[in-house]
Amino acid sequence: MAYIFTAPKRTVMGENALSACEAYMKQYGTKAMIVSGKHVTKAGMVKTLTDSLDAWGIAHALFNDIPGEPTVEMIEAGVRAYRDAKCDFIIAIGGGSPLDSAKAIAAMSVLKGKIPDYMGKEITGEFPPMVMIPTTAGTGSEATKFTIITDTETDVKMLLKGEALLPDLAVVDAAYTVSSPPSITASTGMDALTHAVESYISKRANAMTDMYALSAIKKIFANLPKAYADGSDMAARTEMAAAAYQAGLCINNASVTLVHGMSRPIGALFHVPHGISNAMLISACMAYVKDGCEAKFADMAKAIGAADERAADSAAANAFLEALAKLTKTLEIPTLAEYGIDPERFAALADKMAGDAMTSGSPQNCIRSVEKSDLLKIYSSLW
Secondary structure (H helix, E strand, O other): OOOOOOOOOOEEEOOOHHHHOHHHHHHHOOEEEEEOOHHHHHOOHHHHHHHHHHHHOOEEEEEOOOOOOOEHHHHHHHHHHHHHOOOOEEEEEEOHHHHHHHHHHHHHOOOOOOHHHHOOOEOOOOOOOEEEEEOOOOOOHHHOOEEEEEEOOOOEEEEEEOHHHOOOEEEEOHHHHOOOOHHHHHHHHHHHHHHHHHHHOEOOOOHHHHHHHHHHHHHHHHHHHHHHHOOOOHHHHHHHHHHHHHHHHHHHHHOOOHHHHHHHHHHHHHOOOHHHHHHHHHHHHHHHHHHHOHHHHHHHHHHOOOOOOOOOHHHHHHHHHHHHHHHHHHOOOOOHHHHOOOHHHHHHHHHHHHHHHHHHOOHHHEOOOOOHHHHHHHHHHOO
């Protein structure tokens, strides 16, 4: 069966990647709105970007009011800032929140209505050019056609999608990730791993996504503990940057499955960072669906060296789950209880969370079929 593989229109990756982008930037417009966060601005990475833009004769305005995971209100403020500054393209520099925000700002600078109007729909339109410069190795937003925005009125993390949201340019340089503290390195790295693992066990997987997924999984298991232990390890940071991008390509084409579907409601209702909520769930979710796709789990175990090539699928699949649990322990991923979530409130909201997860459509992508009742069992098992 034929399949379509989508990716950013152009990617520049490696040391000093930004310096190779002058000609591309000049094609996009004459004034850029830079979407970022205050941490990235204080760390000096925004100045590196603005110095380059100044040298290239490209005007710019800064919007760095993205204090956390993006909400409808943040995006509306960004759209106003974009229009007021009379910008004609957008550059996002930061973690997943600024990158996701930039996509939504670009879309809503053109589209009519409110952001929630587009949840569950394929977003189309002629949007301003978008340049994505990640400063974390995890979300893969620089490679995807997705953005996640929280509707604070309904406490729902909305998955918005459409090929019109694909970046025009992804600029990937591991040097920008060095300032990420261990906690961010762990959470974003586990987000990337979740992307790769989920796309590999997705019904929508294909030969291309399988290739990138296994490569990303192998890189992450080998390098995330190193980057977590020593943020200055440039070899590990470089491999993680590549892995995050590869995992982003995977979900762009094979989508996410059970973990993301179940983690978004936890993030929306309990304000748990996306990567952490994924990491809290991944072991329980993968153990639950393993029996539906043992051969795939065996492949992942063999790719990371957790099982011998001659091992039976069932034994190798279990070895992968053991390696996954060991990794989350190494990275000091908290449980729901350790994070401070109240079990009674969690139980009271479990039905809503399971319903929201199923409505997102993500769990239905898993090779093993799951129903709302399965999600409720997994939520309960976390305690």
